[in-house]
Structures are given as C-alpha cells and as structure tokens.
Amino acid sequence: MPGHDLKLVKTFNYQRPAIDRGYANQTLHLDLSRLTITARPVSGQMKELFIGGKGFDLWLLWNAVKPTTRWNDPENAVCIACGPLGGTPAYPGSGKSIAAAISPLTGAPIDSNVGGYFGPYLKYAGFDALEVQGKADQEAVVLIDGIDQKVEIFAAAGLPEDAYELSEVMTAHFAQGKPRDISVVSTGAGAKHTFFGCLNFSWYDPKRKRARYKQAGRGGIGTVFADKGLKALVARWDSGISVDTNAPADRERLKKVAKLHSREIVELDPTQNEMAVIGTTHLVTIMDDHDLLPTHNFRYGSHREAANLGQAVFRRLFDPGYDGCWMGCTVACSHGVRDFTPLSGPYRGRKVFVDGPEYETVAGCGSLLGIFDSHTVIELNFYCDAYGLDTISVGTATAFAMECFELGLIDARHTGGLELYFGNRAAALEIVHQMARGEGFGRVVGQGVRRMKRLFAEKFGADPAIMADIGMESKGLEFSEYMTKESLAQQGGYGLALKGPQHDEAWLIFLDMVHNFMPTFEQKAEALHWFPMFRTWFSLCGLCKLPWNDIIPEDNRSTPEPAKVMKHVGWYAEFFSSVTGRESAPEDLIRMSEAVYNFQRVFNLRMGFGRREHDALPYRAVGPVTELEYESRAERYDKQLATACKVDIAGKNTAEKLALLRAFREQQYETLKDAVYQRRGWTPEGIPTLATVRRLGIDFPEVVALLTVNGVAA
Amino acid sequence: MIRVAGAEHPWRPGMTVAALLAELAGDAPGCPVVRIDNEYVSRSNFAKTIVPDNAEVFLIPMIAGG
Numbered sequence: 001m002p003g004h005d006l007k008l009v010k011t012f013n014y015q016r017p018a019i020d021r022g023y024a025n026q027t028l029h030l031d032l033s034r035l036t037i038t039a040r041p042v043s044g045q046m047k048e049l050f051i052g053g054k055g056f057d058l059w060l061l062w063n064a065v066k067p068t069t070r071w072n073d074p075e076n077a078v079c080i081a082c083g084p085l086g087g088t089p090a091y092p093g094s095g096k097s098i099a100a101a102i103s104p105l106t107g108a109p110i111d112s113n114v115g116g117y118f119g120p121y122l123k124y125a126g127f128d129a130l131e132v133q134g135k136a137d138q139e140a141v142v143l144i145d146g147i148d149q150k151v152e153i154f155a156a157a158g159l160p161e162d163a164y165e166l167s168e169v170m171t172a173h174f175a176q177g178k179p180r181d182i183s184v185v186s187t188g189a190g191a192k193h194t195f196f197g198c199l200n201f202s203w204y205d206p207k208r209k210r211a212r213y214k215q216a217g218r219g220g221i222g223t224v225f226a227d228k229g230l231k232a233l234v235a236r237w238d239s240g241i242s243v244d245t246n247a248p249a250d251r252e253r254l255k256k257v258a259k260l261h262s263r264e265i266v267e268l269d270p271t272q273n274e275m276a277v278i279g280t281t282h283l284v285t286i287m288d289d290h291d292l293l294p295t296h297n298f299r300y301g302s303h304r305e306a307a308n309l310g311q312a313v314f315r316r317l318f319d320p321g322y323d324g325c326w327m328g329c330t331v332a333c334s335h336g337v338r339d340f341t342p343l344s345g346p347y348r349g350r351k352v353f354v355d356g357p358e359y360e361t362v363a364g365c366g367s368l369l370g371i372f373d374s375h376t377v378i379e380l381n382f383y384c385d386a387y388g389l390d391t392i393s394v395g396t397a398t399a400f401a402m403e404c405f406e407l408g409l410i411d412a413r414h415t416g417g418l419e420l421y422f423g424n425r426a427a428a429l430e431i432v433h434q435m436a437r438g439e440g441f442g443r444v445v446g447q448g449v450r451r452m453k454r455l456f457a458e459k460f461g462a463d464p465a466i467m468a469d470i471g472m473e474s475k476g477l478e479f480s481e482y483m484t485k486e487s488l489a490q491q492g493g494y495g496l497a498l499k500g501p502q503h504d505e506a507w508l509i510f511l512d513m514v515h516n517f518m519p520t521f522e523q524k525a526e527a528l529h530w531f532p533m534f535r536t537w538f539s540l541c542g543l544c545k546l547p548w549n550d551i552i553p554e555d556n557r558s559t560p561e562p563a564k565v566m567k568h569v570g571w572y573a574e575f576f577s578s579v580t581g582r583e584s585a586p587e588d589l590i591r592m593s594e595a596v597y598n599f600q601r602v603f604n605l606r607m608g609f610g611r612r613e614h615d616a617l618p619y620r621a622v623g624p625v626t627e628l629e630y631e632s633r634a635e636r637y638d639k640q641l642a643t644a645c646k647v648d649i650a651g652k653n654t655a656e657k658l659a660l661l662r663a664f665r666e667q668q669y670e671t672l673k674d675a676v677y678q679r680r681g682w683t684p685e686g687i688p689t690l691a692t693v694r695r696l697g698i699d700f701p702e703v704v705a706l707l708t709v710n711g712v713a714a
Numbered sequence: 715m716i717r718v719a720g721a722e723h724p725w726r727p728g729m730t731v732a733a734l735l736a737e738l739a740g741d742a743p744g745c746p747v748v749r750i751d752n753e754y755v756s757r758s759n760f761a762k763t764i765v766p767d768n769a770e771v772f773l774i775p776m777i778a779g780g
Contacts, residue, residue: 510746514757515744557775
C-alpha cells in the first residue's frame with residue numbers, strides 16, 4: 001500500500017479448533033525477540049480455577065514473569081483474553097476483551113476491560129488468550145487470521161503514528177473487502193513517552209463506514225505494547241456470528257435467558273438512564289448534585305458550571321444511531337461526536353469523528369482540571385485516543401501538576417513556560433501534545449503522579465508532605481473520577497482495589513453515602529467482599545458489567561438485596577451454565593472470582609506490592625487537606641467532629657479542627673482495612689492466609705512458599 | 715396530568731418534585747434522582763424543582779454507576 005510497507009517475517013499455519021462450550025481450548029504465544037509463534041493447550045485446571053479472560057491473563061502472566069521483572073523487561077507479557085461467555089451476540093454486553101501486563105505505573109499486574117471485537121475474534125480464530133513477550137527489532141504488525149488459519153508477523157515501516165489513522169489503514173489492508181471482519185489493537189505516539197499509554201480496540205461500524213474504538217485505558221498496557229515494538233495486533237474473523245458460534249452447551253437455554261435480559265434493557269433503559277442515547281454522561285450532574293464530581297484535583301465535589309459538561313450538552317452533540325461496541329448489545333452506550341473540529345494539534349481545523357466521551361473522561365479532562373467547556377473535553381478525548389493515552393491518568397496527573405503550580409510548588413521555569421493554572425484549556429491541550437511528541441513538561445506529567453511527587457521534591461524542592469496529601473494515586477495508579485471524602489466504603493473501594501484506585505472493583509458511593517445501606521464496618525466489609533468479587537466475574541467471562549446494575553428491574557427495590565440486583569445475578573448464573581455446561585448458582589460465581597481475586601493479591605505480593613502498606617490512600621481521598629477545603633464544607637465537618645468524634649469544637653480554629661478530623665478519618669480507614677481483610681480471609685497485613693488459598697484451590701507450591709516467606713503461618 | 719413511572723398522575727400548579735414523591739409515598743422510597751423529560755433532578759433540588767404539566771417523570775434507581 002502507498003506510504004507504508006509490511007514485510008512478512010514469520011508465518012504460523014494452524015488447524016483452527018472447534019469452539020467447545022465457550023472455549024477454544026488453546027492460547028497463542030508470540031515472542032517478538034525470537035520470532036516464535038506457538039499454540040499452547042488450555043488445561044482443565046486452568047478453566048476450572050481461572051475461568052477465562054482476566055483469569056487466563058493473570059495465569060499466563062504469572063508464568064511469564066519473575067518477581068524481579070520490570071515493565072520494560074522482555075519477559076513482561078501483554079496478554080489479551082476474551083472469556084467463555086464473550087462473543088455471544090444475543091446477550092447484552094458480551095463482547096469484552098481483557099488486557100493485562102505488568103504495569104509501568106504500579107510494577108504489579110494491571111488489567112483493563114474493553115469493548116470492540118478483538119477478544120471474540122481472537123477466540124473464534126482459535127485462541128482463548130494471546131500472550132506477547134519479547135521485543136521486536138523493527139515495528140511489528142501481527143495478524144491473527146481465523147479465516148485462513150494463519151498467524152503472521154510483519155516488519156512494518158511507514159505506518160501512521162496515531163491510532164485513528166492506523167486502525168483505518170490496518171482495517172483497509174487486511175479486510176479483503178469485508179472491514180467488519182477486522183478488529184485492530186493499537187496504541188499511539190503518547191504511549192512511547194509516558195507511563196500511561198492505552199490500547200485502542202476497534203470494531204467496524206458499517207452504518208458510519210468507519211473503524212470505531214474503545215480503550216483499555218488503565219495502568220499503561222499501551223506503554224508496554226509500544227515498548228515491545230508492537231504497532232498493531234489485527235484479528236480477522238467472519239463477522240457472521242450467531243449464538244451457535246460459541247458452541248453453547250444448551251442453545252435454547254441460552255437464547256431464553258439472553259432474550260429476557262436483552263428485552264428488559266430495551267424496555268427499561270429509556271425510562272432509566274438512557275444509556276443508549278447519552279451513555280454515561282448522565283452521571284455528571286448527578287455526581288455534582290451529590291458533591292461527588294471531582295473538581296480542581298479532587299478539592300471539591302461540585303461546581304456551578306458543571307451543567308456545561310452534563311448530559312443535556314452531550315445529548316445534542318452525540319451522533320444519533322446504534323452505538324454498540326459488541327454485536328447486538330442493547331445497552332449500546334459507545335457514543336461519539338461526528339464532524340468535530342479540533343482547535344489545536346495536527347488535526348487542527350480538520351473534521352474528525354471522536355469516540356466518546358464517557359463520564360470518566362468528562363470528569364478527568366474537564367471538571368478535575370477546572371475546565372467546564374465541552375469542546376475542550378472532546379478535543380482532549382480525541383487526542384488522548386489518537387496518541388494512545390489513558391484519559392483518566394492524563395486528567396488526574398495534569399490536575400496534580402496544576403495544583404502544584406497554583407500552590408507555588410512548581411512554576412513556569414519548571415513547566416517550560418506553561419501557565420498551568422486550573423482552567424487553562426490551551427495548557428491542558430499542550431501538555432497532551434507534548435506527551436505525544438515526547439518533549440517538554442508533558443513528558444514529566446506523563447510519568448504519572450507518583451513519579452512527579454518524587455521528581456518535584458528532588459529537583460524542584462517541593463514539599464513532599466503536601467504532595468503526598470494531594471497527589472491522587474494509590475499503588476502508583478492515578479485515581480479515577482469520583483470523590484470519596486464522604487464515603488468510607490468507597491475509600492475502601494479505591495484503596496483496597498488490587499490494581500489501584502479504579503472503580504471497576506467497587507462503586508459503593510450511593511449505597512453508602514446516599515442510601516446508607518452499610519452503616520457498620522462489618523456491613524462495609526461485606527460489601528467490599530461481595531461487590532469486588534462479582535465485578536471481577538465479568539472480566540473472567542468476557543462481559544461488560546453495565547447490563548447488571550445500570551438498567552434495573554422494575555421490582556428490584558422490593559427484593560431482599562436490591563443493591564446486588566439479584567434477579568440479574570441469577571440470569572448471569574444461567575448464562576454461564578447454558579454456555580459452559582458447568583451448572584452454577586449465583587454463589588458459585590462469587591467463588592470463581594474469589595480464586596482469581598486472591599491469586600492476583602498473591603501476585604501483587606510476589607511483585608513486592610501486596611501488603612497493608614500498599615493499600616494506603618492520599619489524605620485528600622479521605623478528608624479535607626487544606627483549611628479552605630474544610631471551611632467550604634464547615635457545617636458538615638463540624639457536625640462530624642461534634643457527633644461522631646464527640647469533640648467540643650467551641651473555640652477551636654480551623655487548623656485544629658482539621659487535625660482532629662484527619663486523625664479520626666485516618667483511623668476509620670485503618671479500622672475498615674482490618675474488617676475487610678478479615679472478611680476476605682487475609683491476615684492483618686493484608687495477605688491471604690494459607691487456609692484461604694487452600695479453600696480456593698490456588699495453593700500451588702509457589703504460592704504457599706511465597707506466603708510462608710512473607711510470614712503467613714501454617 | 716403527568717406521567718410518573720409510566721402511569722398517569724394528577725398534576726396541579728406549583729407541584730414540586732418533593733410534593734410529588736410525597737404523594738407517591740411507598741412507590742418511591744429513598745429515590746435520590748428523578749428525570750423530568752430529559753432533565754435529571756437530584757434530591758437536594760426536589761423541594762425547589764417544579765414539575766410542569768404534561769411532564770413525564772422517571773424514578774431513577776441510582777444504585778449502580780461506575
């Protein structure tokens with residue numbers, strides 16, 4: 001093709017296995033250093049214990065790396081897996097891929113759940129999971145062609161840098177006239193120069209005649225991908241997929257439950273959150289109303305201009321039409337903006353289609369930066385995707401730098417002249433462009449909050465103590481976009497999450513803060529057991545969690561446990577049973593997740609990050625850091641001091657009250673840790689006990705030895 | 715007349731969301747957010763938000779998110 005060249009350097013021909021009850025029963029291993037391509041069998045134990053998806057990723061990664069492996073070592077692996085239920089077109093939200101690697105940000109395993117067609121196409125091509133190790137000498141493109149039953153590695157030259165153009169070129173190159181048969185995984189220039197590169201997963205939108213994108217955003221898997229010299233992974237499969245393609249154990253049973261869930265969403269989404277029309281943008285004003293929308297680096301939870309970023313704006317901006325990131329999904333929330341014209345960067349003045357934004361991007365690249373202008377948010381969204389950058393980490397890291405600038409911890413001499421105050425739209429965009437170019441202060445911000453804290457202290461003499469309080473990272477990962485100051489349960493949801501503060505493990509804010517469903521530590525601990533386990537299960541199976549609890553049965557509130565939406569949990573058990581033939585009740589789904597969840601905690605420990613100390617939070621996630629923050633909500637904080645802490649606040653100044661509140665809230669969080677560790681079957685140090693790993697069947701010799709070395713008694 | 719959660723409900727001038735939910739009593743316990751046509755209204759604004767005639771009101775079950 002003109003302008004670029006793909007030179008075939010390795011071919012692996014294979015006999016595609018028949019899919020059996022949701023599994024291809026083999027994985028695909030690539031070593032880009034040695035140029036080897038291998039199909040490896042999936043054992044019965046692997047399916048029994050790790051189920052698929054994230055579970056398979058973690059098992060492959062565990063066997064690929066050593067305790068000393070760092071993110072840019074050749075043995076670090078980019079793993080991508082679907083799951084036994086993934087690739088079912090009849091059931092809403094059943095097309096997810098789960099990507100994993102050792103993270104450049106955290107040094108521990110990271111996983112990210114993403115839409116697009118790659119995972120299902122990979123499975124139907126004959127592989128439950130893909131594992132890429134090594135580093136290519138020259139930029140590499142990998143084709144996994146399930147139709148012609150071959151895997152090919154190409155040495156690439158002259159391909160576009162940005163993900164949007166690259167996916168279009170790759171789709172056109174390999175489609176053989178059928179672009180819907182292609183899904184591309186790629187990253188962009190920003191991934192090469194930052195630690196939070198994302199992966200773009202494509203699917204072809206036949207109505208709009210273009211490749212569309214979803215992002216595996218968290219933890220820098222795109223950075224690992226780029227470091228390996230990977231330019232693109234391409235999966236090719238016949239897009240004429242039906243429920244039979246996944247070879248379910250009981251086709252009629254599957255069709256019955258899929259129809260129930262799909263129909264319910266069609267009926268109820270228009271009366272609830274309208275996700276098929278406005279995606280997740282409805283959350284913006286709701287979060288703002290409840291003081292939960294992060295603004296100005298999580299100082300505050302609301303802002304008078306928040307409505308400028310609300311659903312009413314995006315209702316007008318989103319291009320109408322079907323927006324499912326998997327075939328037939330009735331949630332169909334992957335909206336985009338047509339004919340958007342950026343005001344900066346290489347696409348300045350050109351009309352582009354932007355996939356997004358979702359709530360997280362609106363908050364992270366908007367309110368968190370003090371930016372309440374939808375055009376800037378969409379432009380940041382567009383360039384982050386094009387450059388292969390995680391919008392959440394970009395937002396949270398830039399917000400930290402902005403607050404440091406406003407506090408005088410850094411100044412224009414350090415930022416290359418950028419006046420990095422909150423609300424500076426041009427500066428926020430320039431930071432992102434610099435990340436892509438690998439230059440200027442953008443490259444510094446691209447190292448993430450944890451490294452910035454160290455660098456600002458060592459090089460610029462900034463105060464480490466204040467940066468520890470306002471640098472919104474835990475385990476090295478930037479916070480996603482919810483305020484947690486007034487929800488102890490959600491502090492646990494972030495701080496006790498295995499990969500770092502991402503809300504996909506537990507989103508308990510409304511249940512805790514608004515509904516007060518869990519007033520005691522024991523109730524919070526129970527929630528911080530059940531919800532992370534059930535949410536983990538979606539990533540084991542190749543599913544999206546939105547159909548579970550974002551569209552809710554009309555009679556849900558009259559059920560014994562409305563927060564769990566047990567009617568849907570029952571449907572998921574039915575879904576699993578009907579596909580795999582492994583008869584499962586709702587409690588079995590939790591048990592499946594428990595094994596993988598605890599294995600991941602042990603994996604963290606193996607990499608040096610799985611102890612109580614690593615579950616620490618920056619104080620801003622727990623309470624007000626500054627007197628200004630305290631005084632802005634003084635009535636709330638005074639009341640807590642007087643009632644919960646039994647403190648006589650008469651005559652005390654703000655600094656004294658701030659200190660008292662801090663001591664109280666930090667103790668609350670430590671008490672929560674104790675309760676959660678106990679509920680999860682962990683030691684007070686936050687390590688799974690031997691009894692726990694034995695109960696879950698993950699007591700492999702290496703696991704037992706690791707626990708023993710870390711002081712876990714028999 | 716307005717429609718609330720799919721059913722017809724009598725409307726009167728000046729009716730607030732708070733008043734409407736009080737009339738619904740057991741049908742909307744603890745409802746933190748409603749949608750009036752295309753506008754979302756949270757509990758903190760229930761008392762000052764007027765429900766217009768012919769509106770369609772949806773009771774939003776905010777337990778999910780994230």
